[in-house]
Amino acid sequence: MYYLGVDLGSLSCDAVLLDHDGGVLASSVVLTGARNREAIAKATDAVLRLAGITEDQIRATVSTGYGRDRVEKRLAAVTEITCHARGIKSLFGGAQILIDIGGQDSKAVRLDPNGQVIDFAMNDKCAAGTGRFLEAMARALQVDIEELADLDLGASGNVTLSSMCTVFAESEVVSLIADGVEVREIVSGLNRAIASRIVALVRRVAPMSNGLSIAMSGGVAHNSGVVRALSQAFETAISVPPKPDTVGALGAALIAREKYARQS
Amino acid sequence: MPQGKIHRVGHACSYTPTALIHAAGFTPYRVLPVGDSPDRAGQLLHDNLCPHAKRILDRAMDEDLPDLDGMVFMNCCDAMRRLSDAWRTVRPKQGVVLVDLPVSPTDTSVSFFAGELTRLAQTLQEWSGQSFTSADISSSIDAMNEMAELLKEISKRARKGTLVGGSSRLQGLFNRGATEPLGQTMELLRSAVGAAERRPTAQNGVPVYLFGNVLPEPEAFAHFESCGVHIAGDSVCTGLRAFNRIGGGNSEDVFWRLARGLLDGPRCPRTFHPSQPGKIAEEVLAEAQACQAKGVIGYTMKFCDPYMSRLPGIRDALREAGLPLLLLDGDCTLRSIGQQRTRIEAFAEMLR
Known part of the structure; x- marks a missing residue:
């Protein structure tokens, strides 16, 4: 018996397939694009192929992400807040704060010792500090988004960006380039700007975050520069799983397994 | 005031003395911030002003309102005061009154507010062209109280989950109570209270x-x-x-x-x-x-x-x-x- 979690996000569609015991058999990440049903099919087909099973062997599917209602044949649709919390609990059981920075929004989630959500805060009204924001900045700097991760290394950290609005920040980056500011200084400034925004978000759920264990999920966690800036801002190490973008789908698959067990 | 037509006086705040408007022979009409009027209030009101005030002005600018014999604003917050100013610009020929509303229920505040209501009564008499007495006001308070009791009962059912149509129907009834002639609303509410409850x-x-x-x-x-x-x-x-x-x-x-x-x-x-x-x-x-x-x-x-x-x-x-x-x-x-x-x-x- 197998369990599937599908996370249909704004930038990527992720799938995780679990076996009967809850072990991860396969995971996939595909671009969502304009046709989200196609993205769901691609992500699902990929995990089925990797695991060597057929769709009819899946006992339960739980969907999450902004497009969770678009997933057919689902046992339930669960919000990404609950799914990321469930996923991170299985990876870092002691996490007390979860930071999820996705393609188009960011979230701070406070967890109790059992991994249950006790408070959360979301920024979903603008793309500041999200994957879309980083894409725009990479474009302005004429680098691939993956290259951004270590471009801040060796920076003195004396460049500060005054705006986090994606449009204004892009203009500011262009101006800094025109002024001859080094790329590593600009990237360092971008990372610190994202971190300061996330600190404010976390303060809403944990006014005193000192000493709390922090984990991170979502695609932006692949960017080690952002993670470094967050670590400095919180003055603590941030736990990041090897595949941070599939944490929501993992949580969804775990919930699918639990729900199926309860129903049977 | 010509008979055979519904004469309405608009208002925009839950502190409005609707019983006074009713006693003057008008139907109190709450201008609710609903509908799909285009967003134009920004021409007169600041971008960072309460959307409630702006939406009400949008409706006035779009003529998305029934005929109103006048408009009563309560001076309950800065946004409402600005709205009353903007309303005079948008509808210069319409009677508008701004009633000062104290922030506390002390005896001094109540006396002051009673004076404001006396002033409002005089304005309403001017708008209607007919006088009304303390007995008329008491009678309107009683009628409004009856409506409040009926809505309270219906609200209890919605909150228990036994009202057919649930919370959205309840809100529809609140909206009708706030905008329609009292007689029609009371009939509807009595019928709702008399209807069977659901599981x-x-x-x-x-x-x-x-x-x-x-x-x-x-x-x-x-x-x-x-x-x-x-x-x-x-x-x-x-x-x-x-x-x-x-x-x-x-x-x-x-x-x-x-x-x-x-x-x-x-x-x-x-x-x-x-x-x-x-x-x-x-x-x-x-x-x-x-x-x-x-x-x-x-x-x-x-x-x-x-x-x-x-x-x-x-x-x-x-x-x-x-x-x-x-x-x-x-x-x-x-x-x-x-x-x-x-x-x-x-x-x-x-x-x-």
Whole structure:
């Protein structure tokens, strides 16, 4: 018996397939694009192929992400807040704060010792500090988004960006380039700007975050520069799983397994 | 005043003395921030002003209103005062009155407010061309009280989950009570109270207490329920708070009675007792606990200064009591409620 979690996000569609015991058999990440049903099919087909099973062997599917209602044949649709919390609990059981920075929004989630959500805060009204924001900045700097991760290394950290609005920040980056500011200084400034925004978000759920264990999920966690800036801002190490973008789908698959067990 | 036609006087705040408007022979018509009038109020009002005030002005600019013989504004906040100024610009030929509303229910404030209501009565007489007596006002208070009692009973059923049509139907009835002639509304409400109750199927949702300012769209309540919450109690100014029973039937001065009744009614954040400025937090907590809510949703308008000043106290009181709080800010459009879907669903999941 197998369990599937599908996370249909704004930038990527992720799938995780679990076996009967809850072990991860396969995971996939595909671009969502304009046709989200196609993205769901691609992500699902990929995990089925990797695991060597057929769709009819899946006992339960739980969907999450902004497009969770678009997933057919689902046992339930669960919000990404609950799914990321469930996923991170299985990876870092002691996490007390979860930071999820996705393609188009960011979230701070406070967890109790059992991994249950006790408070959360979301920024979903603008793309500041999200994957879309980083894409725009990479474009302005004429680098691939993956290259951004270590471009801040060796920076003195004396460049500060005054705006986090994606449009204004892009203009500011262009101006800094025109002024001859080094790329590593600009990237360092971008990372610190994202971190300061996330600190404010976390303060809403944990006014005193000192000493709390922090984990991170979502695609932006692949960017080690952002993670470094967050670590400095919180003055603590941030736990990041090897595949941070599939944490929501993992949580969804775990919930699918639990729900199926309860129903049977 | 010509007979055979409904004569309406508009208003925009739950502190408006609707019984006085009724006694003057008018139908009180609350200009609710609803509809799809184009967003044009920004021509006259600042971008960062309360969307409630702007939406009302949008309706006036779009002529999306029935004929009004006049407009009564309560001086309840800066946004409403600015709205009254802008209204005079948009409708220069219409009678407009701004009634000062004290912030506290002390005896001095009640006396002052009674004076304001006396002044309003004179204005209403000028608009209608006919006089009315204290006995007329008492009679209108009684009629409005009856409507308030009926709505309270229907509201209880909705909160228990036994009202056919649920919370969205209840909001529809509140809206009709706020805009239609009293006789028609009373007939409808009596019929609703006399109808059989349904089994409480809506109880599948997690019980929450809702507080805030304006939420007049019936669809908004259906949306809340579709996200997995059941509104077990509420205090919003487009709901029961706008239909407050006026007590003091033995009072000799009917204006004083009305002033006392309005200022002693369910509190909105712009009204407080000087000795207990943070009492609204205790009231929200007490009401949430009374309806056995597992969490509290605060739905307030963006840029609402009175609420912004009270929310920290409310948040602290709920946190100390262990009641989770979800704060949502709205802009008087259903679109903004749709965007909140993930938050409301996640809140319901958290409370389960």
